[in-house]
Amino acid sequence: SQTIHQWPATLVQPVGSPLSLECTVEGTSNPNLYWYRQAAGRGLQLLFYSVGIGQISSEVPQNLSASRPQDRQFILSSKKLLLSDSGFYLCAWSVLIGSGEQYFGPGTRLTVT
């Protein structure tokens, strides 16, 4: 069966510090991978998606970047965090791009102080 992992589960970082969140998927090959952010009281916002190694598409301009160094690894990064980067970050994977079912990880709660 497929499993998706995210870490860390929670993170408190000062403004201006770097960020690295990691997501890995087990039990499937060549998944489509996604990073979402969920701000308090708001819906999920798609940040990045990837259809393959080294292929990253950005949905919104922002302070964050993503990388996919391996088939089942997706990393969300920032060089300098802003207060507005606080939120709940979710990684997801799917077999089909677009309207296919997406399976979410447990999430990372990021608080920028």
Add this chain to the structure above:
Amino acid sequence: KNQVEQSPQSLIILEGKNCTLQCNYTVSPFSNLRWYKQDTGRGPVSLTIMTFSENTKSNGRYTATLDADTKQSSLHITASQLSDSASYICVVSDTGANNLFFGTGTRLTVIP
């Protein structure tokens, strides 16, 4: 503009009671609609997925309906349990690549 709106924003019900959550959308062309359950501090978990031709789909005590003509969906929860306390998110996709539209969710609290 493609949008998904959910109501109510929050709901409190007694354990054992039924409830219905609403989702209205303007997404076009429509591909499918999904209901997710998201426990606090966790990732969303899919409850149901419905395509254009499906009117009703059940998953245990959860029953989703879809009216593609009026672009409305509902999620009915029967005999609620304390573990049903969560946010319920409606997600609609169109036929384009990676076009998912998320509602802001309904926060359900079941009290004993």
